[in-house]
């Protein structure tokens with residue numbers, strides 16, 4: 001089937017007046033290749049240009065338009081070379097700072113040159129500064145400040161707002177219903193044709209509802225957001241349909257093996273575990289690949305469910321792969337699964353990055369011969385050299401750490417490369433329903449919404465950092481009573497090295513303060529073997545206090561640990577804090593979590609940490625996180641990278657999602673051509689949607 005393409009999508013930008021090869025290449029950085037891409041390069045926000053602000057009235061954080069006269073333009077060699085331009089208007093002075101510039105630009109900014117400048121004021125090294133502001137030369141011909149809302153576009157080096165604006169305006173004049181048809185059913189158009197909506201958002205008229213536009217809730221914007229979300233939903237549903245079109249091994253019920261397994265557990269399953277297991281069984285007994293996401297709060301007992309799901313494949317004499325995001329977690333699973341399954345004569349093999357060449361070769365040999373029945377590992381399982389003989393089920397723990405594409409890569413690993421394995425994805429990140437609909441639109445979901453009985457809820461307290469000595473005393477007392485504790489160091493920097501340094505410093509400090517305790521240190525810069533040894537020592541109880549970075553976030557299970565101190569909790573997302581905190585409170589004893597924050601803690605910080613004190617319900621925390629920090633924080637950056645929208649905003653537009661889902665479903669059934677066209681228009685060609 002070939003969809004009628006949008007014609008402007010075939011017209012390269014160079015077809016426009018004033019666009020040559022050089023500019024075209026720069027536009028490429030914005031993913032703009034065609035005239036249509038220009039039209040779909042949508043404003044990120046709007047600025048009100050109806051007035052000129054005196055420089056003296058600027059405040060940090062304020063986006064404003066000012067007129068000023070250049071006093072000085074100089075190239076400064078600091079940490080980075082920058083062009084620094086000082087301007088004044090009689091009410092004050094302002095520094096403009098450019099990291100990307102050329103010499104001719106500097107020459108044109110001679111002393112006395114008058115400029116109209118637009119940008120966001122910040123507090124910099126030399127007082128108020130604007131970084132890479134937009135500016136034009138103020139000559140007598142310059143029109144008075146315009147009365148329209150000015151769209152602000154995503155830009156890149158060498159393509160400024162001023163350069164983009166006329167290009168987009170030119171592209172808009174080319175739109176016709178023939179070259180850019182409406183593919184949504186008219187009933188879903190909300191009274192706006194696509195073209196009318198596009199024109200409106202790029203160039204809102206003077207009497208437009210400014211506050212709605214700025215908030216992104218104007219009907220024209222909602223019309224476009226709806227279409228974009230439909231396209232996104234279509235891509236998920238299509239991916240799902242493609243996956244489900246493959247054949248998978250139909251696995252029979254595994255009653256006797258499951259019975260044996262359950263008999264070896266010291267506890268019965270919870271009702272929620274049983275229900276989810278039933279949902280899994282219904283999937284894997286068919287010859288279509290299961291695509292199921294199991295959500296369950298930390299400690300809900302997902303691992304046991306994974307093991308029981310594995311029984312289906314094992315009873316049919318097939319292989320199971322279990323993939324974890326970190327070596328620590330893979331080790332822990334390996335330990336559990338060996339303990340559970342080796343007594344049942346089932347061979348468990350671990351494949352870790354740190355295995356030597358020989359051990360790895362042996363593991364691979366067992367995997368390809370089929371003698372390895374359960375294979376546990378990290379990303380190492382994705383490698384090409386790993387060839388399964390009869391893989392029937394892939395279990396992925398903590399999905400948010402893996403991208404969709406890695407998941408799809410597993411497709412190739414099935415039996416003879418023909419049968420596609422069933423997929424079970426486990427996540428402890430509670431995902432609000434609306435978000436799940438979008439983020440995991442290609443998966444069925446199950447929720448383990450009940451914790452095993454006998455857990456005592458964790459008590460969380462907020463303590464200011466100046467009371468650190470008290471906390472150290474508390475650790476001493478607890479550990480001397482035979483309990484164990486975590487001390488988690490966090491840093492805002494992504495750098496593992498800085499994280500490791502911070503943890504090392506705290507480790508040294510605590511060793512000095514608590515000489516009678518056995519203290520360990522674990523961070524991401526250690527060799528995997530070293531890390532694993534420390535974790536093992538902590539699990540065994542040989543260490544009483546473990547100083548760690550957030551590497552311990554996921555899945556590590558030490559029931560005797562009942563106290564956790566988290567430094568600088570204000571720097572982390574709530575969902576992440578919840579994950580961390582879930583490392584304690586795994587036994588019947590009362591556990592405590594101390595959030596040791598830096599003062600002063602702002603209003604928002606107080607509100608956020610307050611939620612942690614109030615509740616241990618992961619879903620409530622996730623909802624709040626979503627509300628306070630947006631989807632990126634809830635899903636993790638990798639996941640949101642795969643979900644970058646041009647205009648839609650999952651939080652703002654959540655109310656649209658049920659209708660979006662319906663519309664996508666109906667289109668796929670009744671008008672596949674329109675579905676394909678919408679997909680191409682909004683989604684295809686954006687690299688993160690590249691087909692696997």
Ligand code: ADP
Nearest residue numbers: 267268269270296298299300301302303304452
């Ligand atoms: P998570 O969902 O965070 O992966 P785990 O599977 O690690 O949770 O389980 C947490 C702890 O709860 C483990 O020690 C596990 O043995 C225990 N557990 C799991 N299911 C039950 C149950 N039904 N009753 C009691 N304890 C359980």
Ligand code: MG
Nearest residue numbers: 302303397555
């Ligand atoms: Mg787990």
